[in-house]
Amino acid sequence: MENIQSQSLEHTLNIGNHLGKLLSPGDVITLSGDLGAGKTTMTKGIAKGLGILAPVSSPTFTIIKEYLEGRMPLYHFDIYRLGESAIDEDLGYDEYFYGNGVCVIEWSEFIDELIPEERLHIAIRHMEEDDQHRVITFSFTDQRWKKVIEELVSICRI
Numbered sequence: 001m002e003n004i005q006s007q008s009l010e011h012t013l014n015i016g017n018h019l020g021k022l023l024s025p026g027d028v029i030t031l032s033g034d035l036g037a038g039k040t041t042m043t044k045g046i047a048k049g050l051g052i053l054a055p056v057s058s059p060t061f062t063i064i065k066e067y068l069e070g071r072m073p074l075y076h077f078d079i080y081r082l083g084e085s086a087i088d089e090d091l092g093y094d095e096y097f098y099g100n101g102v103c104v105i106e107w108s109e110f111i112d113e114l115i116p117e118e119r120l121h122i123a124i125r126h127m128e129e130d131d132q133h134r135v136i137t138f139s140f141t142d143q144r145w146k147k148v149i150e151e152l153v154s155i156c157r158i
């Protein structure tokens, strides 16, 4: 587990951008945090790091948005609208999770048991005392993620 502090929107985008450059096909990233924590902002940064130029917005009404122009496909999920029923909807999740792109999943807790274990989890916490300050926690069990996050931390921690 590793923490990086973000002091601004730009800072979170920058962290995402660096992370995006370190990703490989088949990577699955889950994001948790309250509304407005910065999950979509982090995803925008990841998209940039993957070489995606199209604007990334929250897929709240479509559940899954695909971006195919980058170094590898990005599948951006936002499960919020489906909530508990997401687990019963057959959205063909496995095709994405076990495919050749990167999956980034907001509100992953609703479909937790469907998501492969070898994921990177990013929790974003909004600090009450400062509107811009976020604590970003990276958790993983896999050795591969340990390497990626160590590298990310060495780039991003000032």
Ligand SMILES: Nc1ncnc2c1ncn2[C@@H]1O[C@H](COP(=O)(O)OP(=O)(O)O)[C@@H](O)[C@H]1O
Binding pocket: 006, 007, 008, 009, 010, 011, 012, 033, 034, 035, 036, 037, 038, 039, 040, 041, 042, 106, 131, 132, 133, 134
């Ligand atoms: N350090 C920060 N990192 C990310 N977003 C921040 C930060 N500080 C302020 N913000 C603001 O918080 C909001 C985050 O929105 P968004 O990324 O859509 O959140 P979520 O997807 O978690 O609901 C944006 O309005 C952004 O400008």
Ligand SMILES: [Mg+2]
Binding pocket: 039, 040, 058, 078, 106
């Ligand atoms: Mg969002």
